[in-house]
Amino acid sequence: MRNDFRARNHPAYWAFAVHRVSGVLLTVFLPLHFWALAQALQGEARLESFLRWTDQPLVKIAEVGLVVLLAAHMAGGVRLLMLEFLAWREWQKTLIAVATALSLAFGLAFLLNLL
Amino acid sequence: MGTALSVLHVRVWRGTESGEYQEFQVPRLESQTVLDVVTHIQRKLDPTLSYRFACRVGMCGSCAMTVNGKARWTCRTHVASVSDEERLEIGPLRNLPVIKDLVTDMAPFFDKWAAAKGQFRGSATRNDDFARVSPESRQRRLVDESIECIGCGVCYSSCDVVTWKPDYLGPAALTRAWTLVNDVRDVDQRERLTAVAGDAGCHACHTQMTCTERCPKKLSPTAGIAGLKRAVLSAALKGEI
Secondary structure (H helix, E strand, O other): OOOOHHHHOOHHHHHHHHHHHHHHHHHHHHHHHHHHHHHHHHOHHHHHHHHHHOOOHHHHHHHHHHHHHHHHHHHHHHHHHHHHHOOOOOOHHHHHHHHHHHHHHHHHHHHHHHO | OOOOOEEEEEEEEEEOOOEEEEEEEEEEOOOOEHHHHHHHHHHHHOOOOOOOOOOOOOOOOOOEEEEOOEEEEHHHOEHHHHOOOOEEEEEOOOOOOEEEOOEEOOHHHHHHHHHOOOOOOOOOOOOOOOOOOOOOOHHHHHHHHHOOOOOOOHHHHHOHHHHHOOOOOOHHHHHHHHHHHOOOOOOOHHHHHHHHHOOOOHHHOOOOOHHHHHOOOOOOHHHHHHHHHHHHHHHHHOOOO
């Protein structure tokens, strides 16, 4: 028999899930990123027209999501390194809170910079 | 037996790997534990119900079950702390073969303790003096943090990595290995680190920490597994394994 959601609903599992999902989504995004850079090989005009396309508000908002994903994945990774290499016990859940706060702060900073 | 406060609606797993939940109504009593509920069902309502318990005081580790979706030691779990509107769902531990009703086959669980080199082997004979290990030493303190494991299987049952990767040694076996890695008298250190360094060993842990969240003895298998990862890395860098 297998566990269901009830067994998994606790902060550290959510931290795992966010780390995993952000990692997968970033992996999916990476080819798109390389494709965008590759436009430069087709000449300056191609790249310029693509960059102008990214100036649309909806794309800008999507970029905030991307920044949050990157920040969440980074903060989650730092949390894991701290769990594995530092002495810890009671503050494991504080680490999750710090990681969440950091990633949201990065996203907010990026969003405010856009406005 | 005291006076019933109300009625508990209890769904209990009947069958083996396949089966279904059967509903019972049990008098709700003050300070009632989940094990009391199961015992009431077996003694008063249906003597064919199979379950396992021994000490009733949180020492033997034999009464663990899945209660409202979470693995728990039932003898020390009060109904008040887990019931959802006077409803309980009691099933066998997850990740282990179900023999019947609430009884699981613990053999795969303990086989993994053996696979993780969970046995102590010293070099002293009966003619030697006692080994002197200072309680203040760093390694003895690390042993203290995980030596209280009662082998109940709650962590193993809660672990998704065990579900996804059935070979995975699991939190309890790795915790046992970690106590022995810190036992200065043990002479099988190289073999033990080799045993826990493989694909099914400490590096398979995804740090979901459900083991640490659920351990009824408040131990942290995650901390022990992190310690094993460091020990394996250090031994590998030194060319010992």
